[in-house]
Amino acid sequence: MANGKPSRRSHKLCCGVTATFFVIFVIVIITLFFTIFKPKDPKISLYPEGIKNIDFSALTPNVTLSLGTVVAIENPNYGSFKYKNATSYVTYHGEVVGEASIEQRYVPARHKLNITTSVELKAGKLLINPHLLSDFAGGSLNLTSTAVLPGKVIVLNIFKFHATVYNNCNISVFISPQTVESICKTKLKL
DSSP states (O other): OOTTSOOHHHHHHHHHHHHHHHHHHHHHHHHHHHTTTOOOOOEEEEEEEEEEEEEEOSSSSOEEEEEEEEEEEEOOSSEEEEEOOEEEEEEETTEEEEEEEEOOEEEOTTOEEEEEEEEEEEHHHHHTOTTHHHHHHHTEEEEEEEEEEEEEEEETTTEEEEEEEEEEEEEEEETTTTEEEEEEEEEEEO
């Protein structure tokens, strides 16, 4: 260090150390993002609670059944998920026979959230389906519920990504023991 100025060598050494630390920092962040912070599919389960309401409309031949349902959403991620209002559709042999409104919610990181909703089934559409009698005689009705939840993933309250959760549930209604079983598959896409 001649006459109070840093030497060229110490300047190069400082830049080299700074660049090395920056590269190490970037490698650590990328490694964390692809391991710990890697988005995982949420787990969604349906728990039907039973018939809440039956509406026999005198003006139309439609009968509507309201089934109380609890939707359990488990978020295994280190990022929170905030989704917008959505609708779940229930189908029976490819025909839409019901729907349920899913209100927007915030699912915190690594938490489980229970949502209570009603599934409005149109019994008239079920009754005219040609598969109903054979399925009823077989002891079970097999329904499918699908939902698409668009929203945002928020990681560390810094990074925000648009994401969509696709949910598909196979619901079996067993006639004789009067039980319901559901198996759901969920996929998160960024």
